[in-house]
Amino acid sequence: MTIATGSLERMGKDAKEASFALAALSGKQKAALLLFLADTLEANMDAILQANAEDVAAGREAGLTEGLLDRLFLDAGRVSGIARDVRAVSALPDPVGEVLDGRSLDNGLFLVRRRVPLGVVAAIYEARPNVTIDVASLCLKTGNAVILRGGKETVRTNAVLVSLIQLALERHDLPRQAVQAITDPDRSLVTALLQLDRYVDMLIPRGGAGLHRLCRENSRIPVITGGIGVCHIVVDQSADLAAALPLIENAKVQRPSVCNSVETVLVHRNIAAEFLPRLAAHLTPLGVTLHAGEAALGYLAGHPDVVVPVQAEEYDREWLSLDLNVEVVDSVEDAVRHIREHGSGHSEAILTESMTEAEYFIQAVDAAAVYVNASTRFTDGGEFGLGAEVAISTQKLHARGPMGLDALTTYKWVAQGRYTVRK
């Protein structure tokens, strides 16, 4: 064991120990801790901005893209926004302690399931420093300790943020080890972290497909993977075509860089001749490039500037850009087959007036969120009314789709008897 992984073991042990103190807190105590943290962030604005300016300068020198630099960058407005988010989390109902169900059993036990914190959560993420506060506040709200591993680009900002969180913990007589950060940029520490299943109960990767794959393939800790959205909209023959145009625009153009934006539109053959040219005409002025399948290409001859033939592998690609695949399908069944082959289980939509086709689509498509006559862009904790979003899961265990605070909890079975024995 190297010194570094030895200290990681220590970190895990400390986090587990700290988690016991957090689990015993009342909702009121956790809310007060978070309000104090929000105030502390604003009161230490200068220190945060100075560390961040150093991170940004170092990042610029290291040749980070403007996009990455923007994710990294904080100003007073952004810090206030982060503090506001912490206050919003503080104000949410505390899920811990809820009784999920219970009954008196014939065997003499009175049995209830009580919602409890998971224990220790680990989060691995990339350049954005707001994730540090976001994940920490969600974990503290639910009584979990957390080990954070942010991107190396943001190490100075994160050091200040974590020290402010630890200050807030200490002022509330809580162990500072409740929130710890791995600041050593050595990548082998990530691999070592993934082996800490003895102490860490759940791992949340927040980043691109590569990070999720790394975690799924190497982690002994249960992982919540997700975030990759290869999303489809099926335009059935009975769809309201005029209404479909702004809906597809919303799904593609409103925020192309996010996981719930649409990748591929599948158009029923019976309306393809009418709809595809209208779609091209609608999206062209918005800067969208259509990647057309073989059948679709024939209907789009009038739009040579914005239409290119789709490459087979592009059906599996999360665009995150103003690119959109379009293809013709013979039926909704045919569309479902396409989605089963290429979808990532994130968000899938059908536009139809047919109850039968809608119900078939809902049943047959295996995805976290299935939409009828709505944009895929709604897959989001806020839009779904969850109050906060921990992550979006595209796996099926524990939590699927937008994960709220509940996803940071588990339950224990509590049974009371009168010196009751099993017969």
Next chain:
Amino acid sequence: MTIATGSLERMGKDAKEASFALAALSGKQKAALLLFLADTLEANMDAILQANAEDVAAGREAGLTEGLLDRLFLDAGRVSGIARDVRAVSALPDPVGEVLDGRSLDNGLFLVRRRVPLGVVAAIYEARPNVTIDVASLCLKTGNAVILRGGKETVRTNAVLVSLIQLALERHDLPRQAVQAITDPDRSLVTALLQLDRYVDMLIPRGGAGLHRLCRENSRIPVITGGIGVCHIVVDQSADLAAALPLIENAKVQRPSVCNSVETVLVHRNIAAEFLPRLAAHLTPLGVTLHAGEAALGYLAGHPDVVVPVQAEEYDREWLSLDLNVEVVDSVEDAVRHIREHGSGHSEAILTESMTEAEYFIQAVDAAAVYVNASTRFTDGGEFGLGAEVAISTQKLHARGPMGLDALTTYKWVAQGRYTVRK
């Protein structure tokens, strides 16, 4: 890719395809399928018993222990028992299709969460052929396809059982690939199976600690680990000591070989002098050996035949035998510290008349099941009223403790709009 792992890939793909057909079945159809399967098992009693006799003979020749041979062995009574269990599963309510919750959102969506099958489950288990039918019937009941990997000792029995399941599937116009078995004894296939996360949604190991560790360390598929029970009973100073004796007897002696039997009894110092000799006197005639900690030893000098000094590592050991650790603790807090260090998060009990100590113990002990004045032996799907037991989970994600049919399901978010777009 070897031919064998290539065929495993095919198996996964076929299972996924078959899962779509299963997911579309009504509760009535699934119940009918299982009743037919139960009848088919009894109608083919001779073929099952003949294959099993060959497995038992081969096992005897290979030098299997009598214990293993007994697990492997089937007779007419055991096969009828298996068929009866299938009928019981058939009669359970179908969890699939349940609406978990729902609401009309301000953004214009009508949103519900629908319970749906997981998709494809894989199970890895050891010698007992009843697990083949047990896991298959639970999966079919919940609309999941399943890939089974049983022990090589039971390969002939399993071949017959799986062919009968596939016969039942075909008679109901369902793909036989809904239930498939890996019969090739090559152990590298297990490793390859653990990489099939593209097709398999959940992995259930049913076996000892080694199998669970293998799966946790190597699986890309989300695993439900559990089954290892290092369980404690704390005898607080206010406990009813007369009632504590038969309770501890129940937890240790009724069925020592199972995960919910007790490993360690922790006795409050203030009653140790009275209780420990009574405990020894009570358990001695039942064949129990006490492994006493340093402090406990002093109180047990009168029982040299049945008391040995505990070895430090025995506090972490799942006994599965008539052995029991005993030690003295200064307080319930002290007992909780011991449990945090040595418990496996399975089942923990306190015997006390103090509401305060009971509530502290419930809150502070991090385990799937926490008991007040009841035996640890109750941790069981049947005893908890779940109807069926898929496994007992000691991890915290997805399901904790006894897992019923619900644990073989997930949910999808279904949102209906009127060509609704995100603002």
